[in-house]
Amino acid sequence: MARAARSPFGGERDGGYVTAEAATAIPVLLIFGVALLWGLMAAMAQIQCVDAARAGARAAARQEPDHAAIRAAEQAAPKGARVVVRREGDLVRVTVEAHAPGPRALTLDLEAEAVALAEESVGPS
Numbered sequence: 001m002a003r004a005a006r007s008p009f010g011g012e013r014d015g016g017y018v019t020a021e022a023a024t025a026i027p028v029l030l031i032f033g034v035a036l037l038w039g040l041m042a043a044m045a046q047i048q049c050v051d052a053a054r055a056g057a058r059a060a061a062r063q064e065p066d067h068a069a070i071r072a073a074e075q076a077a078p079k080g081a082r083v084v085v086r087r088e089g090d091l092v093r094v095t096v097e098a099h100a101p102g103p104r105a106l107t108l109d110l111e112a113e114a115v116a117l118a119e120e121s122v123g124p125s
Contacts, residue, residue: 058072
């Protein structure tokens, strides 16, 4: 019958199992941490796109020129975002498109759109 080796400190030795488990667990935890960080960055970029579309729609609804509405949206948008302002009757529609930060293989296309009623169409009743 085999017996476990005793440690000089009074306990039984584990034969290196803890070291092997740590060697496999640490890379998995690192990959999970990087994936979590990337997901948070992508979520923050999506929120920036939503905020940018709203800012652009508010500016365009106040009858500011299109270039001013685009500038307002670009200031709130992630770097490299594309902003499009369209007028459809009494409505102003602003679309913001961007790429999520990260390696090219993990890039997501993000898009947000906001619609506002132009102030000129709202008159005294």
